[in-house]
Amino acid sequence: MSNNTSVNSRWSSNFAYILAATGAAVGLGNIWKFPYIMGENGGGAFVLVYLLCILFIGIPVMMAEVYIGKQGRSTPANAVAKVAQQNGRSKNWAFIGAMGVLAGFLVLSFYIVIAGWAVAYVFKSVAGDVTAAGGDAQQIGELFSALTSDPKQLLAWSTLVIVGTVVVLANGVTKGLERVVRWLMPALFVLLVVIMLYAAVTGDFAAAVSFMFSPDFSKLTINGVLMALGHAFFTLSLSSGIMMIYGAYLPEGTSIARTSIYIAIADTVVALMAGLAIYPIVFANGIEPSAGPGLLFVSLPIAFGTMPLGGIVSTMFFTMVVVAAFTSALALLESSAAYLVERRGLRRNVAAIVAGSGVWLLSLGTIGSFAGWDFAQINAGAMGHNFFEILDYLTANILLPLGGLFITIFVGWVIQADSLKHHMGLDSKTFQMFSKSVKFISPIAIAVVFLNAIGWLSI
Ligand code: PHE
Ligand code: NA
Secondary structure: OOOOOOOOOOOOOHHHHHHHHHHHOOOOHHHHHHHHHHHHHOOOHHHHHHHHHHHHHHHHHHHHHHHHHHOOOHHHHHHHHHHHHHHHOOOHHHHHHHHHHHHHHHHHHHHHHHHHHHHHHHHHHHOOEEEEEEEEHHHHHHHHHHHHOOOHHHHHHHHHHHHHHHHHHOOOOOHHHHHHHHHHHHHHHHHHHHHHHHHHHOHHHHHHHHHHHHHOOOHHHHHHHHHHHHHHHOOOOOOHHHHHHHHHOOOOOOOOOHHHHHHHHHHHHHHHHHHHHHHHHHHHHOOOOOOOOHHHHHHHHHHHHHHHOHHHHHHHHHHHHHHHHHHHHHHHHHHHHHHHHHOOOHHHHHHHHHHHHHHHHHHHHHHHHOOHHHHOOOOHHHHHHHHHHHHHHHHHHHHHHHHHHHHHHHHHHHHHHHHHHHHHHHOOOHHHHHHHHHHHHHHHHHHHHHHHHHHOOOO
């Protein structure tokens, strides 16, 4: 086999890698999705299960993926194949990489639509529309439904997002991306603290804290457990080839364990802060925690409409959501584009355009879901009632956990433990914990949750 699939670039430092991986991880999953699915699933118990999934499954899977990337030094499918062959196994395990690419492609098709909402809100903030409502919940709700029911607006904003993603990716991103993320992450953090404090003072902080942190297990269904598990994968950008690609660029001396823990902590902190910014306002204003995908867009504008300099804070906040989403969108498109380069021999910029066009086309299904187009209204029972809901369910709750299952089986059972131990450079105790997770805890937990939820779906 020729070596033209090897990647030779390396991150300039550990810190550069942590920034890029954190940029891919922190995105709409934290700020938009986590708060609303937590609300749909009753709060505290969901949060607890989610945190356990991050700790016992997410971090070990991330380590496994980074390891495969670093060891294979190739794009995902080839990296898995190479590692398999190094261990005397079939290169057919490459399907794990391909599955991730598919998942990433599907995710991106709705991700750009939601990112488009955030772009629209930047403009609405500047124009004063967000604050004009003066914090009136009903008016703010109308502003949001006017956006989501208008296919022309949805299409325009999401097209802007995908075009931007393609353009940046086609030009090779790492330098610019590193620079943006270096400033964005701390800024996002500071802004979230400010909004959170304001929400705490003006909203019902006590209710928010008790909703998020006192678990009531009677509110958690098996489907809720599957959603917590799936979201742990989604939010850490797992099972999508991303961490394998990023791992392929890892310098020799980097600790896979330590960096994975940092990335997971950063991601988790942002998600919890988003919840603590949104829920005090939700409870103080009689918004339903189960309001769904619009939650972020109908809760925070209430605070922006009443706080001093609200228009500026609102503009800054949604700008940061856009940038956070954009760094994740780049990672998602990278996964498909790299695949086209590798498998179809396309040039990088052509691959970015082809993948981006496919994503754009598929995004029409999500746009139609919100705009009420007939073809996008599909009843799939517990999986959802329109194209967007089904796609979201299929990716986060089925493809990503399934990918994680295969990755843990591959790393835990297929490749040789001594080689793994040697190459991961872990001390014995950490390796023991890692090994227990990928051999037993993760595959068993995923399989059990999965099978139960499928029974619950009755398919
Ligand atoms: N982790 C990103 C988020 O939380 C989404 C994502 C998923 C990005 C998969 C890359 C790969 O928004
Ligand atoms: Na995330």
